[in-house]
Each structure stands twice: as C-alpha cells, then as structure tokens.
Amino acid sequence: MKKPPKPSALEDHLGFWLRYVSNHVSQSFGAKMAGQGISIAEWALLRVLYDSNAVAPSEAAARLGLTRGAVSKLTDKLVAKSFITRKTGEKDRRYQVLSLSSAGRQLVLRLAALADENDAAFFGHLKPAQRAALKKIMQDMVSRFGLAEIPTE
Amino acid sequence: MKKPPKPSALEDHLGFWLRYVSNHVSQSFGAKMAGQGISIAEWALLRVLYDSNAVAPSEAAARLGLTRGAVSKLTDKLVAKSFITRKTGEKDRRYQVLSLSSAGRQLVLRLAALADENDAAFFGHLKPAQRAALKKIMQDMVSRFGLAEIPTE
C-alpha cells in the first residue's frame, strides 16, 4: 500500500510564523490608528512630513513606495481633516508643497506614542537581548536581499 | 529656543521590521503561487483540504478565519480550475463536501515545494539555532497573546 506524500504544512515555515505575528501586530496598530481616524498609509505620510516638512507629493510617493496617484488621494484625505496643507510651489508651479498643520504635528506625536505603546505591548516581554537579536536579523535580511519597499500596509 | 519633540520613527519599532520582512517574504511567496495560477487564500484552502479531505465550506471558513461568503468564492474559483470538487452532503443536504481532485492533490505537492523553496531562500542563511529561536519567539507570542486568525493574506 502506497502512503500519500506528506507536503510541508503551513506551520513548517518560518515565513508563516512571521506573517502570523506580524499580521496581528499590524492589525492592532491599525486599530489604534483607526481610533484616531487615520489609516496606516496616512500615518506613514504624516510621519514623512514630520521629518522633513515641505515635501512634494512625488517625493513622498518615492519615499513611501506608492504611486503619485495614491499619494494624491492620501493628501486629499489629510487635507480634508486639516492635518496637512497643500500649496503650489513658488518657483516651479508644477510642484506642490505638503506641510503638516500644527494639528498635524500634534497628531504625529500622539500617533507615535500609540506606535510605541503597540510595540511595547507585543514585544515588551522579550529580553532586551532578544529584541536586539530579532531586530538585527530583520535588518540583516532587508539589506541582504535588498528589500526595497517600506511597509505601508 | 524650544526644540521640537522627537517622536519615535517607524524604524524604531520591532513591528515595523517584522512587517517589512514579512511583507517581502509573502510577496515573494504570492508571486510563486501566482505563477501557478493560485492566490494565497486559495492555497490555504487547498492545504486544508489536503489534510482532511471532505470538509464542509463552513468548517473550512472557521479554520481559515474567513466568512462563508469568502470561502464560497474561493471554492468557485478552485472548482472552475478543476482542483477541487463540491458535492451536496448525503445525510444533511444543507452541507457540502469539498474534496481535492487528483490534479488538486498534485498541485498541493507542487505548491508545498514552492513554499519550502521560498522559506529556504529567505531564512536558509540563518543558523539552525537562529531559526529555532525565531520560530520559538513567534510561537510564544501566538500563544501568549491568544492570536487567533491564521494568516491567509
């Protein structure tokens, strides 16, 4: 009697476990952001603008790995919520200048605190050495494989 | 002069790095599946059916953390591709019985091999002890936080 081949199970893969945990961490984070009326993609854009205020949409798109169209829509939403402003460039009127409003700047501080909180809730129980090792492995992989796109999902 | 507060950066969070890597691993895997004409969600359903052939859609939905509606559509697609069959239950005609066709069974073997390949490509460079530690940490988190939904994305 021939026994059926036994293909690997989902749980045999490290990628499965990584995704499992990562999905939950992100969902939890997404829920915290949603509680503030902000999507994760919006958060990423806000965070970019906090670091270098006055960024053109095309530049933001490049940094976030999104299309200009996607950034255009994110911008619409954030402008509608008064967290950012959008002005036409002075020298070259094709460009726009995106900047955080002061409400936007405050929001980023609040969201960053939530991000810290979320990370602590999931990883706080690990020993510092474990956290460091985990981070190092992930960062190594990013450079080893030349992984490009930043997670915006 | 008051200096602006410095909120944590995206890269300060372990969750960010986990997602960064996980996204790439999954995208790569998804591309391999797509090469076989199968989505990741379809793959997950196929894999469930391989383990216990003759599963009701509602049961599959429960195992995968999807709605019955979602499973209904996945089933449509897989039946159309002749990888699974769908019969009405004999005892209780409300239930259906989903089973792999022999083509489906072969497909699962092929896909599982691709999954192995994908995992090896990303994690093969790690030392066995590192892989084990990584897996352990992830599994610990799953049980520690009672994370329920299996990743189907």
Place this chain on the structure above:
DNA sequence: TATTGTTATACTCTATAACTATA
C-alpha cells in the same frame, strides 16, 4: 426557527494610464 451556502452590495487599498497644467 436555525443553519448552510449563495449572492448583492459596498468598502478599502492600490495600480495603470489617460488627462491638465506647467515648464
């Protein structure tokens, strides 16, 4: 009534590519 599976509808997120205005 309760449950299974189906389906109509909607929503979110994103991409592609055509379009407008500016250069």
Place this chain on the structure above:
DNA sequence: TATAGTTATAGAGTATAACAATA
C-alpha cells in the same frame, strides 16, 4: 516634449447582510 499632480477605471480581497434551500 517632459514632468507634476489628478482622476477615471479597474481589480483584488474581504465583509455584511439579505436570501433560498434544507433541517
């Protein structure tokens, strides 16, 4: 022509909830 931003369209994936068949 070339580039920035916009927008029309589409597609993937999923949920909600109403529905038909069956129990």
